[in-house]
Amino acid sequence: MTHESPHREPLISGRKTYRQITQDICSPILGKPGKLWYIVISVTTLVFLYGLSMIIYTLWKGIGVWGLNKTVGWGWDITNFVWWIGIGHAGTFISAILLLFRQKWRTSVNRAAEAMTIFAVICAGLFPVIHMGRVWLCFYVFPYPNIRGPLWVNFNSPLLWDVFAISTYFLVSLLFWYVGLIPDLGTLRDKVASPLKRKVYSWLSFGWNGSAKHWERHESLCLILAGLATPLVLSVHSIVSMDFATSVIPGWHTTIFPPYFVSGAVFSGFAMVLTLMIITRKLMNLKDYITIGHIEAMNKVIILTGSIVGMAYLTELFMAWYSGVQYEQYVFMNRMQGPYAWAYWTMMTCNLGVPQLFWFKKIRRNVIATFIIAIFINIGMWFERFVIIVTSLSRDYLPSSWTYYKPTFVEVGIFLGTLGFFFTAFLLFTRFFPVIAISEIKNIMKSSGEYENRK
Amino acid sequence: MGAGLLLVFLGLITNHEKFWSSWLLNGFYFTLIALSGTVFISIHTLANSGWHTAISKIPEAIIKFLPISAVIMLLLLLGTGNLYHWTHVEEGDTILLGKTSWLNLPFFIIRMILYFGLWIFFSYKLINISLKEEEEGGLEHHRNRIRYSAIFIVLFAITSSMASWDWIMSLDPHWYSTLFGWYIFSGLLVSGIAVITVLVIYLFKNGFMPWINENHFHDLGKYLFGFSIFWTYLWFSQFLLIWYSNIPEETVYYAPRMDNYPVLFYLILVLNFAIPFLVLMTRDAKRNIKYLVISCGSIIIGHWLNLYLLIAPSVFHEHVTIGFSEIGMALCFGGLFMFVVFRSLSGKILLPKNHPFLEETFHYTS
Numbered sequence: 001m002t003h004e005s006p007h008r009e010p011l012i013s014g015r016k017t018y019r020q021i022t023q024d025i026c027s028p029i030l031g032k033p034g035k036l037w038y039i040v041i042s043v044t045t046l047v048f049l050y051g052l053s054m055i056i057y058t059l060w061k062g063i064g065v066w067g068l069n070k071t072v073g074w075g076w077d078i079t080n081f082v083w084w085i086g087i088g089h090a091g092t093f094i095s096a097i098l099l100l101f102r103q104k105w106r107t108s109v110n111r112a113a114e115a116m117t118i119f120a121v122i123c124a125g126l127f128p129v130i131h132m133g134r135v136w137l138c139f140y141v142f143p144y145p146n147i148r149g150p151l152w153v154n155f156n157s158p159l160l161w162d163v164f165a166i167s168t169y170f171l172v173s174l175l176f177w178y179v180g181l182i183p184d185l186g187t188l189r190d191k192v193a194s195p196l197k198r199k200v201y202s203w204l205s206f207g208w209n210g211s212a213k214h215w216e217r218h219e220s221l222c223l224i225l226a227g228l229a230t231p232l233v234l235s236v237h238s239i240v241s242m243d244f245a246t247s248v249i250p251g252w253h254t255t256i257f258p259p260y261f262v263s264g265a266v267f268s269g270f271a272m273v274l275t276l277m278i279i280t281r282k283l284m285n286l287k288d289y290i291t292i293g294h295i296e297a298m299n300k301v302i303i304l305t306g307s308i309v310g311m312a313y314l315t316e317l318f319m320a321w322y323s324g325v326q327y328e329q330y331v332f333m334n335r336m337q338g339p340y341a342w343a344y345w346t347m348m349t350c351n352l353g354v355p356q357l358f359w360f361k362k363i364r365r366n367v368i369a370t371f372i373i374a375i376f377i378n379i380g381m382w383f384e385r386f387v388i389i390v391t392s393l394s395r396d397y398l399p400s401s402w403t404y405y406k407p408t409f410v411e412v413g414i415f416l417g418t419l420g421f422f423f424t425a426f427l428l429f430t431r432f433f434p435v436i437a438i439s440e441i442k443n444i445m446k447s448s449g450e451y452e453n454r455k
Numbered sequence: 456m457g458a459g460l461l462l463v464f465l466g467l468i469t470n471h472e473k474f475w476s477s478w479l480l481n482g483f484y485f486t487l488i489a490l491s492g493t494v495f496i497s498i499h500t501l502a503n504s505g506w507h508t509a510i511s512k513i514p515e516a517i518i519k520f521l522p523i524s525a526v527i528m529l530l531l532l533l534g535t536g537n538l539y540h541w542t543h544v545e546e547g548d549t550i551l552l553g554k555t556s557w558l559n560l561p562f563f564i565i566r567m568i569l570y571f572g573l574w575i576f577f578s579y580k581l582i583n584i585s586l587k588e589e590e591e592g593g594l595e596h597h598r599n600r601i602r603y604s605a606i607f608i609v610l611f612a613i614t615s616s617m618a619s620w621d622w623i624m625s626l627d628p629h630w631y632s633t634l635f636g637w638y639i640f641s642g643l644l645v646s647g648i649a650v651i652t653v654l655v656i657y658l659f660k661n662g663f664m665p666w667i668n669e670n671h672f673h674d675l676g677k678y679l680f681g682f683s684i685f686w687t688y689l690w691f692s693q694f695l696l697i698w699y700s701n702i703p704e705e706t707v708y709y710a711p712r713m714d715n716y717p718v719l720f721y722l723i724l725v726l727n728f729a730i731p732f733l734v735l736m737t738r739d740a741k742r743n744i745k746y747l748v749i750s751c752g753s754i755i756i757g758h759w760l761n762l763y764l765l766i767a768p769s770v771f772h773e774h775v776t777i778g779f780s781e782i783g784m785a786l787c788f789g790g791l792f793m794f795v796v797f798r799s800l801s802g803k804i805l806l807p808k809n810h811p812f813l814e815e816t817f818h819y820t821s
Contacts, residue, residue: 322620
């Protein structure tokens with residue numbers, strides 16, 4: 001038996017019964033979507049289609065239509081890749097690490113965050129693939145017996161490690177999300193009216209009948225997946241960071257990169273979760289489940305991970321000076337004063353400055369302020385990757401090849417397209433799957449529900 | 456402790472460098488462990504944890520060693536000439552000359568006093584808050600604890616990194632690694648938890664903490680398991696990136712460690728990673744006192760050896776074996792540590808009465 005201190009904030013507010021919870025969370029799926037939903041999804045789909053056309057244009061014409069050049073071989077493409085991968089991390093963090101740390105508040109946000117993870121990883125995976133140029137040869141990256149000589153498959157390359165890291169990550173996240181969904185799909189199967197829908201949900205729920213045996217297997221599988229996913233939270237972004245840190249390029253090669261990237265990933269991921277959930281809880285009337293307390297808890301994670309990232313920025317700066325290596329010193333002077341100084345200071349303001357406002361409880365518990373700060377962080381974390389990738393490349397060891405990199409409309413279009421895809425996918429998700437894990441929220445109602453706890 | 460003291464004096468007479476390097480090794484080691492008490496309390500306070508209240512008096516007792524370790528580390532200043540190459544920079548060494556605005560003795564001393572001043576202030580503040588809470592009750596003290604924990608964690612994040620650059624990394628003043636501070640921190644965390652776990656087990660066995668049950672052991676076991684992996688992760692990140700890039704300025708750090716200390720180099724990975732990882736893998740093992748003690752012993756010794764490997768190859772250019780000096784001093788400081796901790800624990804009820812989440816620790820399953 002667990003005991004919950006009366007001094008803790010309830011995680012479910014209002015007078016809820018189990019039946020009420022099911023109704024609240026299932027109603028968007030059972031009812032018809034409103035006008036607003038149709039308008040928004042039309043816009044996001046259009047943006048997605050625009051991005052798709054830009055991808056087709058790139059494939060047709062070649063990578064030359066991008067702004068990349070001989071000096072700057074990685075630009076918006078890899079920036080977007082790292083940004084999207086980072087966003088995915090919040091989902092895994094919430095569902096795996098917070099599960100192990102027995103954080104009950106995770107139950108309200110884990111489902112949506114995991115869905116977000118999957119969509120974000122899809123967006124991320126797109127970029128390295130199209131960056132290859134000849135996409136039809138992308139199977140070259142997979143290790144299988146071939147006669148192409150010693151270069152492929154190159155096990156020494158962090159880029160290959162990436163292939164494994166990200167595909168494993170995608171697979172485990174997908175499994176974790178789906179396994180968690182099974183009991184809720186069973187609930188939906190019993191609720192929907194149309195026979196076709198019932199058939200589909202019935203098939204998706206794998207014949208779930210809620211017996212004790214089913215629950216036991218379900219829970220042990222969830223725990224095993226949480227155990228597997230926990231090292232993944234650390235390993236995926238560590239390996240992404242090694243794409244840079246193993247190179248002998250000042251500004252890229254620094255030992256702090258793996259943990260610093262992981263922390264930055266969780267930081268940006270939580271900002272995106274907040275961006276989505278603040279809108280979702282309002283439009284779908286979920287304020288009783290995603291309470292101010294939940295938002296505050298997520299803001300605390302943001303202040304922690306954001307400050308770790310800030311500490312890493314300052315450590316890098318100090319070490320660049322301390323190293324006494326002129327290249328290291330130059331890279332940071334260049335970031336602060338060079339042609340990309342505007343990007344560097346945007347990054348510093350958005351990541352190191354603005355989130356510090358969360359030290360104030362009033363701001364932490366203010367929905368609008370949280371939303372605005374979350375947007376700042378989304379922008380700042382994109383710029384962090386841009387600053388790391390582009391400033392270091394644009395001024396390398398050979399001053400004669402120094403150059404300035406600007407994206408073309410094609411790269412911008414592809415990035416917008418992934419945003420379009422991401423939001424379209426999320427909007428569809430809210431209509432077909434419960435955005436909050438019904439079974440898990442019922443699990444904590446006795447201990448953490450406002451009404452139950454006060455009885 | 457007495458035997459250790461004798462060995463220490465023997466060491467002082469015979470070999471200065473050896474004496475001061477073991478002074479640093481043991482002084483720093485016990486500083487880390489004492490500090491881990493404050494870190495443990497403030498992290499759990501900020502996370503609104505409830506389960507840890509059953510054992511939170513133990514980290515509070517560990518903190519009591521911090522003033523003594525401050526004295527030990529300040530005495531180290533007498534031996535800086537023997538340890539830190541940057542105290543006497545040769546002419547023409549442009550890199551070191553460029554660092555003199557940071558690496559100079561007056562600033563080094565000021566920083567050391569500053570670190571200890573901050574750590575001791577916040578640690579004792581947290582202890583006093585908990586004493587007051589026991590006497591008076593009410594939520595105000597807990598709010599205060601949250602406030603001071605938050606400030607401490609921020610300052611600690613900065614000072615712990617800086618202290619490890621100052622005291623350990625600057626033994627190799629030409630070498631640098633951005634990860635170094637976090638790497639030392641991860642060691643602090645896991646060895647501190649190992650010491651706390653051992654103390655909890657000892658007190659439980661002797662009947663001083665009858666409320667402890669398997670769930671508490673399980674949670675401590677999870678910490679040991681998780682954070683020893685975390686330490687290995689940081690160890691490996693630093694090693695891999697330096698090995699992979701193969702830049703002479705950086706590999707210079709690992710070369711003597713791998714060449715002159717081949718056994719020790721891999722032994723610390725066995726002690727700090729393989730043993731806790733394999734022993735604590737299952738749920739049952741984490742709930743079993745015997746397995747916990749094995750892992751804790753392995754971690755406590757392993758991190759001491761790890762610190763030795765960070766210090767000795769930087770001070771001596773050829774291979775040096777661990778001798779009376781190191782072990783004697785470890786016994787001596789260790790004895791003093793036990794004395795301080797047990798004196799602070801004796802005659803008290805080891806529960807934080809009036810902690811708002813205390814009741815939770817008696818009713819939970821992990």
